[in-house]
Amino acid sequence: MKRSLLLIATLQFLFVFAHAQSILSGLVKDSDGKEISYVNIGIKNSKTGTVSTIDGKFSISIPDSLLRDSLTFSSVGFNEKSFLIAQLMANKNLTVTLNEKVTTLAEVKISNIKRKQYKLGITGRTPMLSIPSRSYQKTDIIEQARLIHLKKPSKLINANIFVLSESMKAVNIRLNFYAVENGMPGKRLVEKTIIKKANLQKGWFTIDLQDEDIYLDQDFVVAFEYLPSEQSAISFAAKLGAADSFLRSNSQGIWRKNSVGGCSIYVTAEQ
Incomplete structure (x- = not known):
């Protein structure tokens, strides 16, 4: 009986340990201080990710096994940024700033002939x-x-x-x-x-x-x-x-x- 209880307790501990997660919350803004909606936030090549809300807020659950990785922020029209998760976790009032991307549009030549x-x-x-x-x-x-x-x-x-x-x-x-x-x-x-x-x-x-x-x-x-x-x-x-x-x-x-x-x-x- 004692062995069975010990086995159950051990399995419960392992389950909790394997699924331990940390919550990281914050705000994403541009260089002018305006909130950025629908920013893609995640750990590259993993199953951990989220998207900022319409007012730039985000909250993401990060498995403790990935706390040494980097968290990447990307959005249309902005330069992608990555940060060590440990650094972000140390910030109680986290605000991530993304800088606008300067793009040069390549010239695409379209014929004047009637197009289909x-x-x-x-x-x-x-x-x-x-x-x-x-x-x-x-x-x-x-x-x-x-x-x-x-x-x-x-x-x-x-x-x-x-x-x-x-x-x-x-x-x-x-x-x-x-x-x-x-x-x-x-x-x-x-x-x-x-x-x-x-x-x-x-x-x-x-x-x-x-x-x-x-x-x-x-x-x-x-x-x-x-x-x-x-x-x-x-x-x-x-x-x-x-x-x-x-x-x-x-x-x-x-x-x-x-x-x-x-x-x-x-x-x-x-x-």
């Missing part, structure tokens, strides 16, 4: 096939993406993803564009904050880009980032056998390929 519009990506789906997505933390993101191949310089007209889930309340979805590095999403390619707030319904979810003046002349990855809401999971349509589709389930996390099929994502491009 093309749908690039996956415009169909396989019935009964879906890609359920869930973030590792309730306060973190889900991001679905796919590689788009360009044969000539293009202006992007819109971006589309087929959603199978429906939402009772409006949710925020941010559109991101990444360069291609070794066949996977790499560094951010377009430094523009593009967020659409809407109630999700089954069907194509479209973000209009007509007025964004986005011109690209290289292959790129387009990504739909589902920002935290009361609905922590969402399902997307997919096409069986379609390649070049990616997913990540937390800020600063690892991109992985969708194995069963490619998420139904396409862009309309004017060439």
Whole structure:
């Protein structure tokens, strides 16, 4: 009996020890002191991450096993910053300041010849096939993406993803564009904050880009980032056998390929 009680106590201790976490809270601002919304915060290549609220506040649970790592802060239009977690934990009134990124737009030459519009990506789906997505933390993101191949310089007209889930309340979805590095999403390619707030319904979810003046002349990855809401999971349509589709389930996390099929994502491009 005593041995059984000792074993149970030991297992409980090991469980608590393995799941011990520290809470880090703070505020993210720009160099002018203005709060920055929806900053991606996390430990790179881990499952630990979060996103700042609309007023720049954040709170993140960090496993004690990762307290010697660095916490990275990144946001559209700002230089990425990383800090040793131990240093951040020592600050009782933590405020992280991000500096605006100075970017030089590369010139993209578009022919004056009358241009046509093309749908690039996956415009169909396989019935009964879906890609359920869930973030590792309730306060973190889900991001679905796919590689788009360009044969000539293009202006992007819109971006589309087929959603199978429906939402009772409006949710925020941010559109991101990444360069291609070794066949996977790499560094951010377009430094523009593009967020659409809407109630999700089954069907194509479209973000209009007509007025964004986005011109690209290289292959790129387009990504739909589902920002935290009361609905922590969402399902997307997919096409069986379609390649070049990616997913990540937390800020600063690892991109992985969708194995069963490619998420139904396409862009309309004017060439």
